[in-house]
Amino acid sequence: MELKSRHLLGLKGMSKEEIELILETAVSFKEVLNRPVKKVPTLQGFTIVNLFFEPSTRTRISFELAQKRLSADTINFASSGSSTSKGETLKDTAQNIESMKIDMVVIRHASAGAPAFLSERLKSNIINAGDGQHEHPTQGLLDIFTLTEKFGDIKGLHVVILGDITHSRVARSNIYGLKALGADVAVCGPPTLIPRHLEELDIKVYHHLDEAIQNADALNVLRIQLERQTSGLFPSVREYHRTFGVTREKLAKSKKAITIMHPGPINRGVELDSDVADSEHSVILDQVLNGVAIRMAVLYLLSSKK
């Protein structure tokens, strides 16, 4: 069993077996992360470039850590703003990488499709670390990995994704991955932040949190970007918190204890209250550690695909 593609551009189209392969591989890398010496020689001699065209702290650090734990040589390139404002086109960036004989490229970009653009032009393996509103596959995988640790089987699990679905690549990757594994997925948020035709992906759409969480096993709370308010998509942070902010009171109305997830960074007191974020039902910090394990697994599995 191996991955079909030599790139990880998204979870859309990925089979149950492929996702399970990544999850199983991550189990053994997580074990490495709990050893006193956390480094293995798996990717010795591999050169990886982390191309971050969009500001990122945790994803970049997580990838870098995963690469160092695997003994790869890494180079970081960070540039905020679009490539056009920088004066170099993405095509030129791609050609430069090709000349430098880089083995793998991790790319984060504000434009959907930028990783696909590179994958059509480079011999290196491309890993999407988030492209626009499209996908963030390693985040989706680490969320699913965290759920398997907690619940075992994903099949039939009720997972609710809460917040700004329209602009969320995390939501899309979670939806594709969870659906492939047979989970029951729902989204919840104001109609202004739910994209049209989402139902065609066979997921339920809720606009009231209490209805959404009635049968939920897990609630994945998305970060609300404050600039969405100024562009008119919701009236105020206060109203957002009142209607969709996750509080102990709102959770108390559900039948079972709900596992709380968040891709980070959290706006405490906006989409998620501190006492919920820090409660025993929160797996937010497990997600962070699992992120490293998942990224190690993805790097390792793709490294053998040329």
Add this chain to the structure above:
Amino acid sequence: MAREVSAKPLPQHLLLKNARLIDVLNRRDEVTDILIKDGKIEKIGKIDQPGADTIDLSGKIVTHGFIDMHVHLREPGREDKETVWTGCNAAMAGGFTAIACMPNTTPPIDSPDTVLFVKSRAEKHLVDVYPVGCVSKNREGKELAEIGNLVEAGAVGISDDGDPVYNAEIMRRALEYVKMFNIPVIEHAEDKQLSNRGSMHEGFTSTRLGIRGIPSISEETIVARDILLAEYTGSRVHIAHISSGGTVRLVREGKKRGIKVTCEVCPHHFTLTDLAVENYNTFAKMNPPLREQKDVDEIKKGLQDGTIDIIATDHAPHTVEDKECEFDHAAFGITGLETCVGITLSDLVHKKVISLDSAIDKLAIAPRKLLNLPIPEFTAGALATFTILDLEKVWKYDVSQTCSKSVNTPYHNYEMRGKAIGVIHKNKIFME
């Protein structure tokens, strides 16, 4: 990159033998001979003229020269994308004897000088170029351009194409003002607020691809507004490059109520859907965007029932750099002059969506009526302005052979049945 082509001067006498002549104005459709003398029709009928240059057109069609009323020639300003001359070459290769060009150049066509400049660049070409002037000064939508002066210099309509006329008050005044000149206001119908910096049609595909969407209502709300303004002012509005089924219904209803509204559609909007954007194909990025199958179906109905008057290309050449980049950074638009006739014959006529006569009407007659241009006729003494068609020729478009300076087309290798194989106009002939 552009392939060099040139028209040849006609010999003093040219005899077209055994051509199927289609004159849709007089409902004439017969196999006959046509003798051209000094660029004018000398005689139509059974002709034997020993010594005259003769072209055997058995199995081919001769009809009114086609006109594409929606072309971006990019000159002045972006001669790296297209010039008036290369645009005319592409038009000629595509089977057009005339084009109307849009004023969103740099500087824009908002003064008589620019109108005259653009016209002068095409003077020696087989293809006639009719500039469309701006509605507003510098296309800013604030003050009316000097429309009277533009018309006097040769503008055949006005438009701020590329942008809508945002301000309904300006649009109202433009519609009123042009009544003096009997020219249409050509609207790029788009509410930019609703478009919200989108780059493709808003629907399931945009949701999946994570690309900001341009909803159909972005077009339809402006179409509805303009139809009401046309009704109120009693003036004529022409909706450019319609893309949505909702627009077809609005125009149909407007026409039924006797409002002077007309519209045009581009070949990509009746052959492709937003699925063509899959894999972030920037050659499928245009504004208005490719929409859904239900829109394509309604557009075909609109072509059939006469709601859609005209077929035009929105030929929008762009450099490789403008297209080979991130999808949301890529320029909007595709070239179209060389594929329009083939696609129309293949996807509309052969598939029995519309008749051949209707296709000729939408490519030659209706646009000239809209712009008050003389319609090429088949009478002795008339200037020979013909498009020659091979209705059965099966061919594939090869963009490496394009006469345009740009190659941004989703139709490379597209197979078609039916092709424009030549044009005659201004005492010149082009046949490959």
